[in-house]
Amino acid sequence: NACKAAGDGSVLPAANGSGSTGNSGSSSTTAPSSGSSGNSGSGQSAVPSSGANPSLVSGFTNANAIAVSGTHLFVADEQAGTVGEYTTSGATINASLIPGLNNPEGIAVSGTHLFVTNSSTGTVGEYSTSGAVINDSLVTGLPGNIRGIAVSGTDMYVTNTDTGVVGEYTTSGATVNASLVTGLGGPIAIAVSGTDLFIAEQHGNQVSEYTTSG
Secondary structure (H helix, E strand, O other): OOEEEOOOOOOOOOOOHHHOEEEOOOOOOOOOOOOOOOOOOOOOOOOOOOOOOOOOOOOOOOEEEEEEEOOEEEEEEOOOOEEEEEEOOOOEEEEEEEOOOOOEEEEEEEOOEEEEEEOOOOEEEEEEOOOOEEEEEEEOOOOOOEEEEEEEOOEEEEEEOOOOEEEEEEOOOOEEEEEEEOOOOOEEEEEEEOOEEEEEEOOOOEEEEEEOOO
């Protein structure tokens, strides 16, 4: 495994729209400026002049992963077993866009497709961004606790926190290499940019870098 641990002062490239990722802590998104500034005068907390909003969307039971495409946010709520859709300005489109999931802990968006990891069943499901089921058992039989997911083109990368492995699959569900990267310390989140993979290791308290060939 060709690995370079991050933390040497290099700036990690951000995942682009074709490889958007979602997992707890896997990608942070800055809310677009609403233009509001100063005190609202209503007794509510003022929105900072930067346009930041610390409560852009609220009311989840256990929001655990997020992916962004254009002006749309897709949020996985692990405890509720749902993926909800919102705008980047905070409006609710459909809080139960995809219901009936089994501990969704990772989400990625690619074009009009959503890919969601179900940690309790060891599966990856594929859905349209309008909520239609394409294949809720796209990838099955994954051991342990699958969490993070990233997509780039027709390649899909999935982290397994318990086994310390990142597996590679196609977006049609074929296994490319179930043990692409091994020996990780609780990989909980993943992002892809070009030929680089960036992995957050929960137990190692670090971000490591690998090539997409492992």
